[in-house]
Amino acid sequence: MELTPLYWLLYISTPASLSVSPDRSQFFEYEYVSLSCEVQGNSTGWRVVRNSERGILSECNTDWGKQQGSSCNVFPIPSDSGLYWCESGSGEHSNAVNITVHDGAVILESPALPVTGGDSVTLRCRYQGTPSDLTADFYKDGSLIRTETTGEMTIPAVSKSDEGLYKCTNSEGESPESWMTVTVPTPIPSPAVPVLSMSLPRLLCSLLVGSPYLLVTIILLVKYCRSRAQGETRVPRKTHQDQLGDHVEEE
Template sequence: MERTCLLLLLLSTLVYCSLGQGGVLSLTASLSVSPDRSQFFEYESVSLSCEVQGNSAGWRVVRNTERGILSECKTDWGELQGSSCNVSLIPSDSGVYWCESGSGEHSNAVNITVPAGAVILESPALPVTEGDSVTLRCRYQGTPSDLTADFYKDGSLITTETTGEMTIPTVSKSDEGLYKCTNSEGESPESWMTVTDFSLPASLSVSPDRSQFFEYESVSLGCEVQGNSAGWRVVRNALRGILSECKTDWGEQQGSSCIVSLIPSDSGVYWCESGSGEHSNAVNITVHAGAMILESPALPVTEGDSVTLRCRYQGTPSDLTADFYKDGSLITTETTGEMTIPTVSKSDEGLYKCTNSEGESPESWMTVTAVPVLSMSPLRLLCSLLVGSPYLLLTIILLVKGCRSRTQGETRVPRKTHQDQLGDRVEEK
């Protein structure tokens, strides 16, 4: 009985893991939207906030509107109330919103639309999870609100509802797409509904893995996508505040990579983005017109790794004595021009720069991520072992079944009675 319970516990844990509750990977921050809608009438309000794992210092809500201007809450839009940014919406507030840290890390992104028309589609702004029940409402700004409505997905009519709303009882990945609705009063804008299974959809690769470059050096950027890579592209927001993608006015597409021959105006934040607004990790690249740069990793490094920072002079020699600073304080002077952290830890995360006799480098943020196994709860660790090691699971099941079979076999052998045992002794004599 105990072994059967153990088997049921293991299988239950697998179900728990498969539902995504025990996932190992998670975003550093997530953008919350209240109410959770992607379309709003003019003068309605929305509350946006950054939910950050760990230290939330330096995180803020930012947006890129249809005017192509990158800005953050408290500048020319929004009102900060505690940790939330409240926006009384007008059509020019339509755009993409996300959370961003001082080091260029991104949360999930949401696309908010504020049409000037009389009809909107109330659909989730945030991703919905496979298996959830989702209701879409075709809403008229006047009255009544329950007009008969036609609902469209990817341009095709899917249903007509007299109540003005449609429900998907159990949403699946095939329900992901572009939705809109029409009624007798007009047509709503289109909104994308994302269906997720908790996995990070893509990662941005950087080669060479550096955050600072001299003018005219080259960098290769690529999107490593889990599953279908169609629609993913490398995009950036440069210092000019213009959101654009590779192949427009910068970069050259070579296979799945974007090659950039860098000039100072290419400095900015780069990431991968899908047509539905999903984001990968982001990196901040600085192109320096001066004589000094700090060679430090653009991508996050893992606790326990060995990391070397180099103070590089554009001319010669390259091994000038250099001072290295973290968060504005001198930490070491090295005659070789480079410093090594043999076993990097979370406390090494911060803003680094270097100086030598030829000048000073810009500052760059180094991100340190925890080793997933060390930061997992016991249940998440068990999930990781079971899901990641099917042979281990199979072995456990077979052992449990084998032990049960052996026990049952032993119970089938009849025990000798006291009289039989006396008879055996007589025969022996």
């Protein structure tokens, strides 16, 4: 089943999320996989639901899987391939995860859940037997992107451009395709700093009008300076002869 972004039910105001253990989207036939509903608060009433490739909607513990609390343990077969999610009794949904069960010799181990931009992600070409050569070709959206002799490919820091359909091939066969979703956290904008666009005269005018006490203080200060200056000019200055007479009288 080919998964596209339209199939993802994202975390939009939902109290639950579906986790997959081990965290990969492809499994060999009869491999053990555990699907768990991680719920904020009480998990009672949540169940794992599947929409198979045939379009049949069913719950865990009906004709597939074994329900244990809010988890479902499965030993899947190819007909169990499809979309899985958590659902409450009131109709609330979690995210959806696409799982492919392959009865061939090769699968691609890729994350079942969305990966965060900047994280390191390793894709592995896994074989059911023990191949003599681990060399594998990795494809994205149908185009060869890398050949690795170790059978695994690491993306040191994934970005939105790495999102797409991946598969691998080797001498043993070809894996199914799986969609890898990359989420990029939205940065929190810093608060804008107000820019002072007022001219200096207007700023001074605003300060004077808005501060009457400051205006009165300035006026009183100006009056005090003027009266002091006028008092100094009214005192007669002694002439040189007056100063000499004062000196003789003291002797």
